[in-house]
Amino acid sequence: MNTEVFAARHIGISEKDLPQMLKTIGVDSVEQLIHETIPDDIKLKKPLDLPAGISEHEFLDHLQELAQKNKVFKTYIGLGYHESLTPSPIKRNILENAGWYTAYTPYQAEIAQGRLEALLNFQTMVSDLTGMEIANASLLDESTAAAEAMTMLFELRNRQQKKDNASKFFVSEEVLPQTVSLLETRAIPLGIELVIGNHETFDFSSEYYGVLLQYPGKYGQVYDYGSFVEKAKANEIKVAVAADILSLVLLKAPGEWGVDVVVGTTQRFGIPLGYGGPHAAFFATKEEYKRSIPGRIIGVTKDTDGNRALRMALQTREQHIKRDKATSNICTAQVLLAVMAGMYAVYHGPEGLKYIANKVHKHARVLVSTLESHGFQQTNTAYFDTITVKVKQVEKLKQATEGKGINLNYVDPETVSISLNEAVSDQDVQVLVSCFLEAHNIQRKEANIAKEEAIPTALQRKTAFLEHEVFNSYHSETELMRYIKRLERKDLALNHSMISLGSCTMKLNAASEMLPLSWPHWGNIHPFVPLEQAQGYQDVLKSLEDQLNVITGFSATSLQPNSGAQGEYAGLMVIRAYHESRGEGHRNICLIPASAHGTNPASAVMAGMKVVVTKTDERGNIDVADLEEKVQLHAENLAALMVTYPSTHGVFESSIKQITQLIHDNGGQVYMDGANMNAQVGLTNPATIGADVCHLNLHKTFAIPHGGGGPGVGPICVAEQLKPFLPSNPVIKTGGKEAITAISAAPWGSALVCLISYGYIKMLGAEGLTNATKAAILNANYIKDRLKGKFDVLYTGERGRAAHEMIIDCRPFKANGVEVTDIAKRLIDYGFHAPTVSFPVAGTLMIEPTESESLAELDRFCNAMISIREEIDEASADEPNNVLKNAPHTLGMITNDIWEHPYSRQKAAFPLPYVAENKFWPSIRRTDEAFGDRNLICTCAPIEAYAEA
Ligand SMILES: *Cc1c(COP(=O)(O)O)cnc(C)c1O
Numbered sequence: 001m002n003t004e005v006f007a008a009r010h011i012g013i014s015e016k017d018l019p020q021m022l023k024t025i026g027v028d029s030v031e032q033l034i035h036e037t038i039p040d041d042i043k044l045k046k047p048l049d050l051p052a053g054i055s056e057h058e059f060l061d062h063l064q065e066l067a068q069k070n071k072v073f074k075t076y077i078g079l080g081y082h083e084s085l086t087p088s089p090i091k092r093n094i095l096e097n098a099g100w101y102t103a104y105t106p107y108q109a110e111i112a113q114g115r116l117e118a119l120l121n122f123q124t125m126v127s128d129l130t131g132m133e134i135a136n137a138s139l140l141d142e143s144t145a146a147a148e149a150m151t152m153l154f155e156l157r158n159r160q161q162k163k164d165n166a167s168k169f170f171v172s173e174e175v176l177p178q179t180v181s182l183l184e185t186r187a188i189p190l191g192i193e194l195v196i197g198n199h200e201t202f203d204f205s206s207e208y209y210g211v212l213l214q215y216p217g218k219y220g221q222v223y224d225y226g227s228f229v230e231k232a233k234a235n236e237i238k239v240a241v242a243a244d245i246l247s248l249v250l251l252k253a254p255g256e257w258g259v260d261v262v263v264g265t266t267q268r269f270g271i272p273l274g275y276g277g278p279h280a281a282f283f284a285t286k287e288e289y290k291r292s293i294p295g296r297i298i299g300v301t302k303d304t305d306g307n308r309a310l311r312m313a314l315q316t317r318e319q320h321i322k323r324d325k326a327t328s329n330i331c332t333a334q335v336l337l338a339v340m341a342g343m344y345a346v347y348h349g350p351e352g353l354k355y356i357a358n359k360v361h362k363h364a365r366v367l368v369s370t371l372e373s374h375g376f377q378q379t380n381t382a383y384f385d386t387i388t389v390k391v392k393q394v395e396k397l398k399q400a401t402e403g404k405g406i407n408l409n410y411v412d413p414e415t416v417s418i419s420l421n422e423a424v425s426d427q428d429v430q431v432l433v434s435c436f437l438e439a440h441n442i443q444r445k446e447a448n449i450a451k452e453e454a455i456p457t458a459l460q461r462k463t464a465f466l467e468h469e470v471f472n473s474y475h476s477e478t479e480l481m482r483y484i485k486r487l488e489r490k491d492l493a494l495n496h497s498m499i500s501l502g503s504c505t506m507k508l509n510a511a512s513e514m515l516p517l518s519w520p521h522w523g524n525i526h527p528f529v530p531l532e533q534a535q536g537y538q539d540v541l542k543s544l545e546d547q548l549n550v551i552t553g554f555s556a557t558s559l560q561p562n563s564g565a566q567g568e569y570a571g572l573m574v575i576r577a578y579h580e581s582r583g584e585g586h587r588n589i590c591l592i593p594a595s596a597h598g599t600n601p602a603s604a605v606m607a608g609m610k611v612v613v614t615k616t617d618e619r620g621n622i623d624v625a626d627l628e629e630k631v632q633l634h635a636e637n638l639a640a641l642m643v644t645y646p647s648t649h650g651v652f653e654s655s656i657k658q659i660t661q662l663i664h665d666n667g668g669q670v671y672m673d674g675a676n677m678n679a680q681v682g683l684t685n686p687a688t689i690g691a692d693v694c695h696l697n698l699h700k701t702f703a704i705p706h707g708g709g710g711p712g713v714g715p716i717c718v719a720e721q722l723k724p725f726l727p728s729n730p731v732i733k734t735g736g737k738e739a740i741t742a743i744s745a746a747p748w749g750s751a752l753v754c755l756i757s758y759g760y761i762k763m764l765g766a767e768g769l770t771n772a773t774k775a776a777i778l779n780a781n782y783i784k785d786r787l788k789g790k791f792d793v794l795y796t797g798e799r800g801r802a803a804h805e806m807i808i809d810c811r812p813f814k815a816n817g818v819e820v821t822d823i824a825k826r827l828i829d830y831g832f833h834a835p836t837v838s839f840p841v842a843g844t845l846m847i848e849p850t851e852s853e854s855l856a857e858l859d860r861f862c863n864a865m866i867s868i869r870e871e872i873d874e875a876s877a878d879e880p881n882n883v884l885k886n887a888p889h890t891l892g893m894i895t896n897d898i899w900e901h902p903y904s905r906q907k908a909a910f911p912l913p914y915v916a917e918n919k920f921w922p923s924i925r926r927t928d929e930a931f932g933d934r935n936l937i938c939t940c941a942p943i944e945a946y947a948e949a
Helices: 006-010 015-025 030-037 056-067 088-095 113-130 142-161 177-190 226-234 287-292 319-325 335-373 394-403 426-440 477-489 511-518 535-552 564-581 599-606 624-637 656-665 720-725 751-786 811-816 820-829 855-874 891-895 905-909 913-917 929-934 943-948
Strands: 168-172 193-197 208-215 238-243 261-265 281-285 298-302 308-312 386-390 409-412 415-419 556-558 589-593 610-614 638-644 669-674 693-696 716-718 806-809 844-847
Touching: 006 056, 006 751, 015 030, 015 751, 015 855, 030 751, 056 511, 056 535, 056 751, 088 335, 088 477, 088 511, 113 281, 113 298, 113 308, 113 335, 113 477, 142 168, 142 177, 142 208, 142 238, 142 261, 142 281, 142 287, 168 177, 177 193, 177 208, 177 564, 177 599, 226 238, 298 929, 319 599, 335 386, 335 426, 335 477, 394 426, 511 751, 535 556, 535 693, 535 716, 535 751, 556 720, 564 599, 564 638, 564 669, 564 693, 564 716, 564 720, 589 599, 589 624, 599 610, 599 638, 610 624, 624 638, 624 656, 638 656, 656 669, 716 720, 751 806, 751 855, 811 855, 820 844, 820 855, 891 905
Parallel strands: 168 193, 168 208, 208 238, 238 261, 589 610, 589 638, 638 669, 669 693
Antiparallel strands: 261 281, 298 308, 386 415, 409 415, 556 716, 693 716, 806 844
């Protein structure tokens, strides 16, 4: 074996496994299998036009070299992004630890209690600091969180007041520019009218349903919004505030004014800047809005034995499950980053956070006093960390700072704003001062440090926060390390076993792809620095766009969307802009097959489209006759078809070209949901099937880890005619000639993790990528044929083949009293995470092995499934005390002196020999969903609970 070929490390099976696998499937060669799987008329005729792969060490050298092209300045630009210090134990034990970053979204609560607890900490931290009752478990970035607030409040108004005329949303001119741009994008399709202005002269007229304020303002002024909020309330106008999380340590919490929503980012709680992301945003609100909250919420409940258990709360769990009734399409959020930010608060505790906030604030005051002593005027009457200074020699100041490797925020020809952060030292403050003196030719003199407060008493925080035990226990590294490990042990991630989640593509996230994320030359770049300071990033992002253009067959790519769902929305908005540019703005019908992922209809509604659902036939394919009928019916107004390919049923539909042609013939555009791109790369592509735009989930197909539910990157790739409309950013120019406004806060979305996908493509090369696709299809078909006779596969292609995943039908087992959930939970006893449960068909499992699994692991999984099938046969609807219904079995159950089950402990916990070698113990039994939703608790228990105990 050539030990330098990355493909051999990434792909789990090898030449020697082939004869056995091919025999099981009943084909002579992989080529024959592919031939029987992918329709001939969409197969690529040529290999991908990408270079050959490079080795892992070559890739790391290459990224070292590129990293040197990024210039790490001391950056005081602020605007929602601040240099932060990631505590080393958090970096090493979470960010660099596969036990954390390779976990999936915690749908299977019994094997996810660790990250659920970490997220509960995050929610508690956010609730405490904002002074709000309830917080979710992260959103994509501050600007999208603000947009979610705008739309949630609009929806609430519409529902409560049966559509009065209040459709205006006021946005303070103090709000960050990227947020304003994003609000514009999101407001237009929903008929919300944005009015941007000075909150001090706002008239509170009845046309407004809501407002957004920034706290502190974008250049650091701290306003007292108390009387504003009061007036707004009196006029039935809801108030959302975008707040800086660190400032809330010293400033009065917005919740104390009675605001309705508080949003923001937790980036400065130990998360690298990463040229824009990924970072976890937060969304905190009142308990009364709990059913309208976007994203996921972690809640406390109990398990079968009555023990405390955590799980995703409110049975709908996520808005997008409501499909076209949803008000948000958030699916993947920013779990790994939320875990890190929450752990930052655990490590520092309330006293540590106060130390940090005070240090930052003190540096700001010293800077102000010193500048004022030298005759400069600072204009913020109250400030936390960001000051605004009037300058005469702005050009000279720029020269002086740039010469010393410093970035300031140049507001206008006479004003600069300087935003300080945790990483600033006394020395850094003095260097800043000397830049001002040098530029203005002033001699340094002794400075007086001002006595008066920079934060007026009325705005100072008086309330306690983070009093819970978890924030007051782990302040030494040993304690923190063990706490992190204790949580990690409760979670099953890819470093334990295969996670065969259909549609989610849980493949290897290679260490070499991940390593550069830790390097300061990638981590410590602010998204709004001048392009010449980020040439390393520009090289990578441009190359990645080119790579994705080649792979999809399209003309251009925008890396801005931070998740697949965000990509869907971006793509539909681009289609919308395209129709408008042709004078066809009336086109607003979006056809979506019934089997589509819930985010598809949710995104379409957010883009102002009307969803028309089309049927699937008995083979699971799009019912072409029904589609034709609906196309004809809506031909005048047809905007788009959203289609997943291969379908969510795991099949390459052979009529796809006919379908896309039909849409084009009737003036529509075709949006391809690219979640299943892992079955296409190198063999076919979206352009070939006739699509016009697709998103890719870089966190599925292109090796970015799921991180327990994020980060994600959902770029859109478009055909030539849609290229002009790719999204822009108001601070750093990106996107097409007639660009739509922002989709994400940062110009290139979550640039830092784009390094992973870039590395994946670069190391596999054209041949490796294509072989990965073939292996994914081979592995899926191997599982399908090994399970033959035991489980029925719901849909296959015309020649009986699955694509890269398959749906197995578990509904017949109801006769034995066995539900699909019982199988999912029983798999835990065998050491496996369940496949996707009940999507896209209720009562089924969707299995996707990916190319990264070895034959041995595929066999262990198949053996587990076959063994479970025998257990299903033994089960009866009359006897619920059986091994399936009681699953998963905890160590507590097995070692209990009382054992009242008609099967052995051995059978319960060690059902097959391989299990003993690598036993995974779930930390709780099944969670009680209904109990948790009736008694919704979304924060750590209050301090009184400990006092009572
Ligand atoms: C995962 C998935 C999505 C949503 O992607 P996110 O990154 O979670 O927003 C959309 N469609 C399909 C078919 C998916 O599997």
